[in-house]
């Protein structure tokens with residue numbers, strides 16, 4: 001039996017990955033984060049309790065599941081510890097369940113200061129980053145000046161690296177009219193960080209390989225979305241890491257053959273946080289209804305998300321980039337009250353019809369969506385678990401999205417609860433917590 005599943009977002013993030021990551025971790029023995037930092041946010045709802053995780057993989061709430069943070073993730077020790085403390089308060093033995101790669105670049109105070117200074121200096125051209133130092137930490141990684149988790153194990157060498165890094169970055173900070181960062185404070189904090197992190201450092205590629213050889217299920221947990229990928233997204237309005245499926249391998253240390261199934265989580269409409277192109281954005285009442293019914297506020301920043309119609313051009317491209325095996329359509333129920341639905345089937349760019357997204361934000365900004373309309377179902381799909389139980393118009397909408405994106409829709413999510421799903425096709429037996437419809 002094929003085993004390992006990669007869950008990722010096919011839009012601009014916030015597709016509702018958290019719920020499926022959570023459901024699927026129940027069948028996994030290892031859960032792997034491979035990119036991003038604490039700019040990601042997954043909302044897990046179990047019973048009445050809501051837990052928002054930014055850095056720790058979602059499987060941490062489960063017994064018998066190991067969670068690992070792969071080398072592709074940039075790690076803020078402060079953010080990690082506050083999440084670990086929150087989990088402790090809830091009685092989760094997080095130290096037993098979490099391991100981290102020594103190769104993860106650390107996010108240090110100068111990264112945060114630089115991130116904020118740059119966004120401020122960019123004025124109206126700001127990217128809309130979360131200001132948490134993630135971009136600058138990735139820059140240091142490719143510039144080969146990152147200080148990594150492993151460096152905390154040799155503090156004398158760590159201190160030397162901090163001095164060099166502060167000398168380098170403080171010049172920029174002062175140039176931006178900001179205060180220099182205090183190297184002494186970073187070194188001081190590192191003593192406690194080393195004490196807490198050292199026992200968590202492990203050989204992550206070795207762990208993945210061992211689970212794979214044992215035939216256990218590994219679950220790779222993507223963060224953000226495909227259109228925010230630093231290479232393939234709406235550059236420069238993107239995140240600083242690769243979010244596409246291939247990054248699961250490089251960001252954790254395994255070969256492509258380790259992944260058996262790529263689940264593309266796709267909202268039944270589209271949202272985007274922050275600046276950047278968004279051809280199907282709505283500025284009218286319909287946008288407001290989607291935002292309100294969909295509770296479209298960021299899990300990490302609380303920022304209101306921009307809302308719009310389903311963009312089949314974008315999702316078709318995302319499915320191609322990721323080799324998506326099956327789509328999971330989420331938040332169908334949010335559209336229950338709309339009388340007419342529009343789907344973007346192509347763009348018009350400078351008078352030409354195009355069926356694929358242009359490269360880069362400048363051209364993307366000028367794309368005008370070409371829509372087709374479908375009748376809404378105007379009845380309740382919330383909580384539905386059977387395809388035949390969905391209104392005909394909803395079934396038609398799903399079928400049309402499947403045609404336009406050229407990927408099968410395997411799952412449909414109809415509510416926040418983990419059992420509120422329609423399983424159309426799922427190769428691995430029932431989803432945990434849910435009987436398959438007869």
Ligand code: GDP
Nearest residue numbers: 014015016017018041042043331413414415416
């Ligand atoms: P993620 O980052 O992709 O996991 O997305 P979020 O953490 O922002 O989660 C999306 C939110 O939508 C959470 O509050 C979920 O409980 C909720 N949600 C997920 N799927 C559905 C659904 O099918 N219907 C509704 N109404 N809410 C959903």
